[in-house]
Amino acid sequence: MPLATTRRTGLVDQVIGQLRAAISDGEWPVGQRIPTEAALAETLGVSRNTVREAVRALAHGGLLEVRQGDGTYVRATSEVSGAIRRLCGSELRDILQVRRGLEVEGARLAAAARTEEDLRQLTELLAARQRAQEAREFDDFVRADTEFHLAVVQSGHNELLTELYRGITEAVIASVAATSHDHLTEQVHIGHDGLLAAIAGRDPGRAAAEAGGFLDQLLVREESESPRPTP
Template sequence: MALGPVRPSPLVEQAAARLREQIAAGHWPVGTRLPGETTLAGELGVGRSTVREALRALTGAGLVRPRQGAGVFVVATQPVEDWPTRLRRAAVTDVYEVRMAVEVHAARLAAARRTPEDVAAIGVALDGRRAAAAADDRAFVDADIAFHAAVVAAAHNPVLADLFAEFTPVLREGLADLLALTGQRVEDPATGHDAHAALARAIADGDAETAANVLRAELEDPFGGPQAY
């Protein structure tokens, strides 16, 4: 199957895209050695340096892998997405389910491990969330996420903290959409404040089970309003 020449610009991106299409279509199955740079350059109508850069891009995407002295081989038909990319493409419902597992456990750990500094930081974040009641929905969501981030930080588990940070962009969009859909803040601008205050108290008191239960209930019913997910 002839690849056909590509248009003049941008050559590397077009060459990589053409090769990617052929790999995805099964023209070169997994395990197959790609033709040499000279052959590919001739079929694509570009220079060998362009082919070399295109193959480097496909290597970075996890589609091909060079083997010293043997050539370049196909190792996958679809590019490997990194974790942040997969999260951005994930359904909010899926992210929210994982968020619950991460945060409920983090709340339990926070109650057991919190320091006076953690308690103070959670209190400041709670006050910030309450103050954001006068702001627009997105600013309120940012303040809400900052409070939850303070709770996760009090767990003193860097892996949990990193996971929560990865979720943040998806959560921000999902929660802003939820508020816009339900209009919950029209009647109660600081919606969910009592539940968040109860969580802060449970952590300060070292009551792990109450902290976990309060957070679980809050996440099952975001902002204390109608279910949206």
């Protein structure tokens, strides 16, 4: 991991910055245990107390999770993602509802603002999703589906909306994985050809309806399979 020896001023903030960069750049992926406190202190040339404070700050922000007796693990790639994960927890319906709010508006904007390059990328990602589904390649399907939805939001060219959506990346991946098995066993087929056609045809209303429609299907299934307890 390319960590550099820190200067002697603002050490905690410097260590926080370097650890955050290692997480956001993918050096430490979500779910991985980071090096020990002693190893980080030696690599960075700081005291273990400095490392401990930095780790505590990142754990408070939701990026790291300290497991007593086991180590410290990467929990999210950004503070926004960490906050969303804390809010959503493991409730699939919560994640799907948040996705619906962001993706419907993202699709509406994409239909109005997409470029030819955006359209080319969306077409390629949807083709990759289809190939993975036909080959029943679970990991490839989850990756292609997740990338397609992010590309739709990016095609709206609203930087704030895109950053908000990036912030729930881990939650989106988890929801796609949780709802993808039926796609691959052909019990359920939820395609995105209509969404792509609406974006290509610059039809914001139809794009929003297509984006909301498939998520509504997933939400109905989730509600029927896991009803929320009565208060």
